[in-house]
Amino acid sequence: MLLKGSQHRGLNLQMRAHNSSLVDSIGTTHQEVQEKASLFLMQLDLTGAVPSILVAIVLVADGDRHGRKKSLVLPSVGAFISNAFLGAFSYFSLSLSIFFAVVFFGSLFGSMATFLGGAFAFIADLCNEEKQKTIRIAVVDLIFGLVSGLAGLTSGYFIRGLGFPWTFVVASLLHFINIFYITFWLEDTVRVPEFQQHALVSCTEGLKETFSGVYMLFKTSTYKKRTLIIVLLFTFMMYFFTLIGGSSLFTLYELDEPLCWNELYIGYGAAAFTSVSLTSFLGIYFFSHCLRDIYIVFIGIFSYIGGMVMAAFAKTTLLMFLMRVPSLLCFMPIPVLRSMMSKVVLTSEQGAMFACIACLEVMTAAISLTVFNSLYAATVAWFPGFSFLLSAGLCIIPLGILCWLMCTRWHEEDLASLVYEEQSSEESIES
Template sequence: MKGFYLVEPVVAIYSFATFLVYPLMQQYVYRRLWEQLTNTSYPVADISGCAANSSNLSRQYEEVEKAASLFSLYNELFSVVPGLIVTVILLAYSDHRGRRISIILPLVGSLVYTVSVLAISFFELNINLLIVTSFISALFGSWGTLLGGCFSYVADVCHDGKQKTLRMAGLDMVIGVFSGAASVCSGYFLKATGFNWPFFTSSLLHGANLLYVVFVLEETVKVPASEGTQEGRSRVPLRKLASRVYQLFATADRRRSVLLVLLLLTFTIYCFCNVGSMSVVTLFELNEPLCWSEILIGYGSAFSTINFLTSFLGVSILSRCLPNLPIVIIGLLSMTAGLIMTAFAKTTQLMFLVNVPMILAIMPAPVLRSMMSKIVSKSEQGALFGCVAFLESLSSSMAFIAFSSLYAATVAWLPGSCFLVAAGLCMIPMALMGVVGVLDSKEVAEATSLISGEEMEG
């Protein structure tokens, strides 16, 4: 079964199924709130959802925008805590009992979520049940849990540092391509069939993905016979879970600890800026003056997947001639330029052109993951990616909450302020990477050479 050490199909199907639903959920909530707040049906159009020269309708859009962003905030608040806790536990546990458990449980949670959403939509149940559903599904893990498990899986099967970087970049590319394809399908799917069929299709895909992991995907972590007893299962792993992440720093030398802290901070702030800005894009596109329909929203999401392809090519090409630090900084500069352009996009053409300066914006994520993976041992990969996934989920949730609140507060006078704030915050990870490059300490200088691509001792 060695031919089935492939986790890429899991990420591909999960990305397609998740992003088939994700843009629709914002639109579903938006339309349900529109009907509740205005007592009218939602104005559907082929290109624009806004009616020109109607001050009353503009006020209605503003009111619904605020309600939708606040609903998203509450939904995130109720799902973030259980998701974070489960992420750390599952990924640390995977170092002992295998990576598949950290992949299977999030798939179960996603299946529960999509089936529940389908029921809420089909029977037109109270919209607040979506918050309950999010909380329950978070008990099985989150998007970060599954990705942490998949990246740990890749770290297990890749022994060459460059191969690890490229394969992790490939996973990010798979996420982008299949999420973009799903976004295109979601718009047409919604227009042709309504919300129920996309939710049903997503449920089927999550179910099929679960079967693949359970019956086809091979395990990379072999459980020692001495830990196979009931006592080992019940005591040894659980006793060590709480200390796994702590040991990443407590048992390491100063060189590795400093590097790990700097890289984790850089990755966390990058995720905060990226997820935070992207979390309000759909609302920004629905609002005036863009007023995009579901078709344009799908095309916009799909067009942005070019960034994943170009970023993968960028990593592949630039890693041949540049160390890792400049690659990360180039990616951050690309993202900053795109965010500034988005803030001032007032036409459909300009909104599509935003993706041009952002062609390398995804590069920092896989490069930073690979840099961190290289400086820890194989037995610590689960704990590392548990820490990474925890910080990624925490920063993403905090970003979602912060940017939803900011958008609700500024939508009336400057809807693009969220993107300007994110662009400004990108200066922080750039500065952190600069610190890594200029530190005079001998130990950190050696580590900098290490993460820049020089050979590392076992």
């Protein structure tokens, strides 16, 4: 998601430069340029969203039975091919319509949703203790956040020094190294029995088995477990919706009056927001030793609310930078909620669980960007900070759900007991 944010930020900066040089000669207004660019980006996002959701459901959930490496290798292969095509596109100055074909083709390999879903399931398999799971999932989010922010900050220097074609060649090379490492060096966490590897399965049975992972997760679960999974998924979706939607508007808000930031300040602001990944990880690391997961989520949501309320009324550069201070822990709920959902399910259901999470992330991000960008365009004339206040207000929904969970006393001990009961029932059936 942060990679997409850096892409939107770079395009907005290009529109600003383009607008300042051509507005007098051509008559194109800043709002018209933003409108067309936003529409183009939205169409690109939607082009790749639907196929990547379907592929993520299949590959990540199928990893519970046939190994995790497919959900890591295939998205890397798709990214490698896509970057190679984009390099050729830049070198030969081909039509913009090819962008849609490249994005659609890359999404058929699963895109980032499949890769992250498989990575989180892989990490969950390696955790022997429940506390390890929260911290290690937070480490993955930390690495993803820092590297995405670094990529957004350095991409301009790469493009200026190498040009677009060679920048995509470098990206393709990095993806190739990733593919080589996953294929030949990374050991899979799911052991596929030898007889299962060589067993002949009909095409119909193979397809049924491939698509049944997520369905069986909900069908075979007890009522309490199924309800808890749905409630946690909805909580995750609502907070992710507000987080992505609110944070995606920072660049537009900073470029507009009265802040009128230039490229240098935009870069500093992006770096400050990226550093929140590090502070959120440190918060999870320390809080996990003394607080339950649900309390850590509470702290993170209140941190986000404080930052958004401050941003809504920030009219000076100093205040806009200072709004990052109350937001220092706003990323904590995302990995912690992932960990909470992972603790509800069995080891053999981790892939199906993270497939659901990955699909929700893609779907929620696409809807959130569309809703909040449209809302900002409609309210920017009379109150630019309205979208930030709305984003903070929507946090009442996940907070209310978490309060309900606390009132019903579904804490970590109850999650562990649900898994223990299912494991015991499975062992008794097998014996």
